Amino acid sequence: MIMDKKNSIVLQAIGISKSFPGVKALDKVSLSFMSGEVHGVVGENGAGKSTLIKIFSGAFQPDEGTVVMDGRRFSSLTPSLAQSQGIATVYQEQQLVPWLSVAENVFLGAEPRTPLKLVDHKRIALETEKLIHTYGLHIKPKQIIQDIPIAARQEVAIIKAIHQKAKLLLLDEPTAALTGSQIQFLFDLIENLRKKGMMIVYISHNLDEVLELAQRITVLRNGQCVGTFAAGSIIKEELIEKMTGHKLSTVTSQTKAIAEEKILELRGVYFQGALADINLSVNKGEIVGLTGTVDSGYRELIRLMVGLLHPTKGSVVLFEEPFSPKDVYEAIEKGVCFIPEDVRKLGLVLPLSLAKNITLANLKGVLQHGLINLKNERLSAQSYVTSLKIMTRSVDTEVRFLSGGTQRKVLFAKAMYANAKLLMLEEPTQGVDVEARQEIHRLLKDIKSLGKSIVVASSDIKELMEITDRIVALRKGQIAKEFHSSSTNPAELLSTILGD
Amino acid sequence: MVSLARLGRYVLIFVLLTIVVFTGIANPRFLAVRNLLNILLQVSVLGIVSIGATVLLISSGLDLSVGSMLSVSAYMAGLTIANIGSTALGILVAIGVATGIGAVNGLLVSTDRAHPFIITLGMMVFLQGVAIVISRGSPINRMGGLYELLGIRYFLGIPLPVVVFAVLLVVVNFFLRNAPWGRYAYAIGGNEEASRLSGIRIKQVKIILYTLNGFLVGIAALVLTAILDSALPTMGSGYELRAIAAAVIGGTPLFGGRGNVWGTLGGVLLLGLVSNSINLIGVSANFQNVVLGAIMVAAVMFQKSQ
Numbered sequence: 001m002i003m004d005k006k007n008s009i010v011l012q013a014i015g016i017s018k019s020f021p022g023v024k025a026l027d028k029v030s031l032s033f034m035s036g037e038v039h040g041v042v043g044e045n046g047a048g049k050s051t052l053i054k055i056f057s058g059a060f061q062p063d064e065g066t067v068v069m070d071g072r073r074f075s076s077l078t079p080s081l082a083q084s085q086g087i088a089t090v091y092q093e094q095q096l097v098p099w100l101s102v103a104e105n106v107f108l109g110a111e112p113r114t115p116l117k118l119v120d121h122k123r124i125a126l127e128t129e130k131l132i133h134t135y136g137l138h139i140k141p142k143q144i145i146q147d148i149p150i151a152a153r154q155e156v157a158i159i160k161a162i163h164q165k166a167k168l169l170l171l172d173e174p175t176a177a178l179t180g181s182q183i184q185f186l187f188d189l190i191e192n193l194r195k196k197g198m199m200i201v202y203i204s205h206n207l208d209e210v211l212e213l214a215q216r217i218t219v220l221r222n223g224q225c226v227g228t229f230a231a232g233s234i235i236k237e238e239l240i241e242k243m244t245g246h247k248l249s250t251v252t253s254q255t256k257a258i259a260e261e262k263i264l265e266l267r268g269v270y271f272q273g274a275l276a277d278i279n280l281s282v283n284k285g286e287i288v289g290l291t292g293t294v295d296s297g298y299r300e301l302i303r304l305m306v307g308l309l310h311p312t313k314g315s316v317v318l319f320e321e322p323f324s325p326k327d328v329y330e331a332i333e334k335g336v337c338f339i340p341e342d343v344r345k346l347g348l349v350l351p352l353s354l355a356k357n358i359t360l361a362n363l364k365g366v367l368q369h370g371l372i373n374l375k376n377e378r379l380s381a382q383s384y385v386t387s388l389k390i391m392t393r394s395v396d397t398e399v400r401f402l403s404g405g406t407q408r409k410v411l412f413a414k415a416m417y418a419n420a421k422l423l424m425l426e427e428p429t430q431g432v433d434v435e436a437r438q439e440i441h442r443l444l445k446d447i448k449s450l451g452k453s454i455v456v457a458s459s460d461i462k463e464l465m466e467i468t469d470r471i472v473a474l475r476k477g478q479i480a481k482e483f484h485s486s487s488t489n490p491a492e493l494l495s496t497i498l499g500d
Numbered sequence: 501m502v503s504l505a506r507l508g509r510y511v512l513i514f515v516l517l518t519i520v521v522f523t524g525i526a527n528p529r530f531l532a533v534r535n536l537l538n539i540l541l542q543v544s545v546l547g548i549v550s551i552g553a554t555v556l557l558i559s560s561g562l563d564l565s566v567g568s569m570l571s572v573s574a575y576m577a578g579l580t581i582a583n584i585g586s587t588a589l590g591i592l593v594a595i596g597v598a599t600g601i602g603a604v605n606g607l608l609v610s611t612d613r614a615h616p617f618i619i620t621l622g623m624m625v626f627l628q629g630v631a632i633v634i635s636r637g638s639p640i641n642r643m644g645g646l647y648e649l650l651g652i653r654y655f656l657g658i659p660l661p662v663v664v665f666a667v668l669l670v671v672v673n674f675f676l677r678n679a680p681w682g683r684y685a686y687a688i689g690g691n692e693e694a695s696r697l698s699g700i701r702i703k704q705v706k707i708i709l710y711t712l713n714g715f716l717v718g719i720a721a722l723v724l725t726a727i728l729d730s731a732l733p734t735m736g737s738g739y740e741l742r743a744i745a746a747a748v749i750g751g752t753p754l755f756g757g758r759g760n761v762w763g764t765l766g767g768v769l770l771l772g773l774v775s776n777s778i779n780l781i782g783v784s785a786n787f788q789n790v791v792l793g794a795i796m797v798a799a800v801m802f803q804k805s806q
Contacts, residue, residue: 327696327699327701328696328697328698328699328700329699329700329701331699332698332699333699338697340697345691345693345694346693346694346697347694347697348691348694349686349687349690349691349694349695349757350690350691350757351686351690351757351758352686352687352690352757356683356686356687360683360687360695360698360700361698361699363680363683363684367680370679370680371678371679372677372678372679372680372683374677374678414698418699
């Protein structure tokens with residue numbers, strides 16, 4: 001399929017720079033990708049990984065520099081030009097048409113025709129079937145995209161790229177939405193493609209994955225290329241040092257919750273078919289973890305605890321009063337704040353400034369005679385920017401310009417500004433780099449030491465063990481077991497979740 | 501660093517100045533203070549309606565019924581003045597009717613059962629019908645006190661409708677920046693779901709915004725009735741689209757989250773200046789809509805390309 005001989009340079013970037021208002025996202029970055037290699041690109045949030053991918057895919061035009069593809073020089077690419085050069089991108093949120101079938105998506109824009117110039121559905125289905133078979137995928141050509149799981153959609157995106165004769169596959173955080181076995185399957189698929197001569201650029205915040213998959217790894221820091229390393233010659237700790245520019249310190253101190261004062265209690269809670277007979281409580285100054293597989297009901301559970309969902313049976317008690325808010329306003333009034341996983345879609349108002357996002361859930365705090373005091377608002381926001389070390393040029397910067405980790409911190413600031421007594425977090429470090437993750441963990445401990453309670457719903461067991469006091473593991477809508485975080489281990493936790 | 505949005509505003513100002521200079525050279529009468537005031541007078545009604553359109557667009561809403569809302573409330577005021585003879589009561593009726601219709605629009609939109617486009621399109625057709633039914637197609641002439649109050653009066657040499665428009669611009673701008681509902685309009689337009697999860701009572705805010713829009717239409721109805729010294733059942737037709745066009749030309753995107761009334765002022769002036777220039781240069785009035793339409797598309801395309 002792909003005839004390039006091994007180790008020839010497929011794609012090269014020379015001196016690429018790209019600026020956005022207030023940030024230099026890429027600063028004279030040069031690197032080269034070879035055929036038949038998986039090339040990892042790592043860096044903290046805001047290091048420029050996504051910008052780099054978008055320049056290769058043609059979504060962004062560089063301010064300066066050259067892209068060389070198969071010996072042809074381009075001062076900038078457009079999406080169609082990139083595609084015609086054999087560059088295919090698989091984003092976290094894929095560009096598939098949800099109501100078309102797998103086969104129709106694979107052939108979209110390149111449908112074979114019958115002699116009457118109509119779309120040849122038979123051939124589309126047949127050839128898709130062949131592709132699916134070749135790569136051992138578990139989907140059927142006729143399935144509609146919106147009916148298949150996210151992992152399978154990603155596979156569709158990849159075979160679509162193969163079908164379009166891509167020479168270079170750009171994968172941006174491909175495992176973000178996948179679970180263990182799905183990840184292994186993806187890795188096998190990538191290895192398979194690599195052996196056939198495909199060049200794969202693999203962007204991830206998960207260094208273990210990158211070290212496992214990649215032959216070479218390029219580290220970006222603050223928009224600059226720190227260097228490219230052979231995967232065999234570098235270990236994780238060194239990578240982290242190169243990404244952050246200083247040595248890694250781990251947060252280990254575990255302060256015990258002293259007072260056992262119940263803040264929130266669930267008594268015999270049922271929710272539709274998803275949850276049954278849930279009894280659990282959250283104490284003052286305690287971090288409680290909720291975990292389980294995707295279908296275990298832990299995501300419904302946290303939404304019940306913040307009052308977004310209401311139990312079909314049983315009761316939720318907050319500060320010894322029944323808690324059944326009719327809207328989010330009431331929940332926030334009572335001191336319960338929810339920070340959802342999808343920061344950009346559900347958390348932030350992207351066109352508004354950082355200051356305006358921070359005060360949004362508690363505008364009362366900056367009102368004077370019923371009107372917003374813009375000066376006080378900016379001052380309050382500034383104090384959070386300082387205390388939470390939010391990386392921004394100014395509190396007036398629109399949040400859409402901030403990096404993923406920084407955006408999350410803005411939401412923490414927002415919850416604290418809203419005087420939250422109980423913080424409910426969903427996947428708090430999803431898509432966040434190593435250092436921001438550490439900082440968020442540190443931040444959670446600080447918030448806890450202020451006497452606030454935190455509930456963390458996460459699929460990341462290691463994270464929960466690091467930061468929580470207790471972990472509630474769910475299985476099939478019921479509490480399988482409760483653990484003290486200090487006296488359990490990942491293996492025990494995982495086997496409880498999976499039910500082995 | 502100059503942001504693109506701001507650059508867009510400069511381009512708008514540049515286009516406005518170009519029109520002024522060229523028309524001024526072609527016909528010096530254009531630059532006479534009287535003509536310039538005349539232009540402002542001509543755009544004041546559109547301007548007031550456009551302020552409301554801007555507020556709604558910022559929250560990613562819109563109201564297509566403002567034109568027929570204007571007709572109905574103006575005609576009801578006309579009926580009141582003609583039959584009872586009280587200007588004050590007429591003013592109350594116009595503002596009351598329009599504000600009430602605005603509130604109904606807000607209530608319907610806030611149920612989230614259909615897109616505001618469809619809801620207010622239905623309201624537009626409904627009110628057109630109402631206007632024809634109550635008027636039986638005939639106008640009411642002689643607005644007496646209202647005409648004397650708003651139609652011919654000047655304040656410091658400026659026609660009163662222009663003063664009303666200016667005051668509303670300043671007041672609404674202030675509230676958009678400093679009132680909680682102003683902030684919430686931007687937040688809802690920028691990300692409705694995130695706003696809901698931030699504890700903003702979306703329904704309440706939407707009802708407030710559509711009611712405010714109705715109130716502004718009521719004032720526009722009074723101003724137009726006073727200027728024309730009569731009330732007609734179709735006097736408001738076409739305002740809905742021109743108001744949205746003025747707001748969009750002025751930099752408020754259709755999907756909300758951004759924008760302000762000063763941009764809209766630019767959009768309103770552009771539309772007014774173009775009409776006036778075409779008249780003064782001596783191009784047939786039949787060409788007016790051809791040119792206006794082209795300019796609207798060009799201006800919006802430019803905004804879009806940012």
